[in-house]
Amino acid sequence: MNSISIRALLVRGMLAGLAAGVLALVVAYLLGEPRVDSAIAFEDAHSHEHEMEVVSRSLQSTAGLATGVLVFGVAIGGIAALAFCFALGRTGRFGPRATAMLVSAGALLAVYVVPFLKYPANPPSVGDPDTIGKRTTLYFLMMVLSVLLSVAAVILGKRLAPRLGNWNATVAAGAAFLVLVGLAYEFLPAINEVPKDFPATLLWQFRLSALAIQLTLWTAFGLLFGHLAERHLLPRAAPARDANGAAAPRTAPVG
Template sequence: MTGRLLVRGMLVGLIAGLLAFGFAKVFGEPQVDNAIAFEESQAHHHSHGDAAAAPEEEELVSRDVQSTFGLLTGVVVYSMSLGGIFALVFAYSLGRIGKVGPRGLSALLALAAFVAVFVVPGLVYPPNPPSVGDPNTIGQRTKLFFLMVLVSLAAAVIAINAGRKFIARSGLWNGAIKGVAAYLVIVSVAAYLFPTINEVPEGFSAVLLWKFRTAALGIQLVLWTSLGLIFGVVAERLLLPVSRLSKA
């Protein structure tokens, strides 16, 4: 059964990735183009009148490829991987989180993953356009972001396990609040201890930065919403005959 859920999770991830790609193409790529235009104007301003200015490096991959086939490939590979992992987590969680059906469990897991994987780490290290920032800090910023993702996921696991114990002692409502509070405490401490990196240059449009980050949020929202809702339907159709047979 787990293998069948895994295959379906990857297929649903493919569908979710195509939807996310469509959103990224329409709402995200224009903001990236605007950010690149800003970078080029700044470079032209600084090099204006400098005869010794170094020639521009030739792009290994053209912008047209990056914004079409490259973007599609990256989003689909990412979403299919997430779909497979999501299916495995779903299979493990089935029957362990109260009396929740496949659709409800899928939606809850997608919401929790969206918050733990993107929202919370994104509040600590919000996404910036690829062309914006100091190239020397990209590696450090990437490592810190993924480290924050790991901390957020670990905090979510701890909070869920603690929340189950709290619910058994204090009831559903109070136990759930205590579990959420435990998660918030852990990620807040981590966010306070992690170093701050401010790589947005002075003069960069605040409106453009806001639009880019909103588009990044929208891409993840489309991805996780599609994954949670579609996989819930698929999993229910797969598991419903099994549950009927077990009752017969």
């Protein structure tokens, strides 16, 4: 794949990421923000310390939320487009649409779902402020491990395929990935700082909404980018024209 195609796919990936970010923003505003407001109300009701807001809550839930989600969408769109350029033609006989969906599904699993299962998202008022650095470090460590193990699983599957066949090689690589992720879960320290009186339903709804945002983002990106990539890589052939410039009629195949 030449540099011109990579540049064009990178631009399309960022545009698809932006459009997917808009959809994720709608989900975040409708599902996530009400749970954040409820968590803040719980914190205010159970805390005697009231800090002055540097940024108002209304600004956080509108312009701040939109900026964060859209910038994130553009960034992951560009990165996923580069991953698509590497994966296309190297993951079997998949076209651009299928490859885009595979990349999106793999990114959702490795970048979000695997770290989320070990260190799930928590709303405001959950977590000790003194441990935020430790919690952030552990989360990103789990994310990096997940990405590296995913890449290793893909390489392992490709190397086993000639001996075991594609299906058995995929199963073996997937099993190895699960075992290593399980070991990472076991050895990395657990963090549980949820207050005992925090509503379990609110915590569950917040985590589901966080998962829904990521699912919307990556699914929309895969569908949109797959369409744009296919149109770029597999353009429709222009119809043949006769001497007068009119489109020549297509002849039906014989037999």
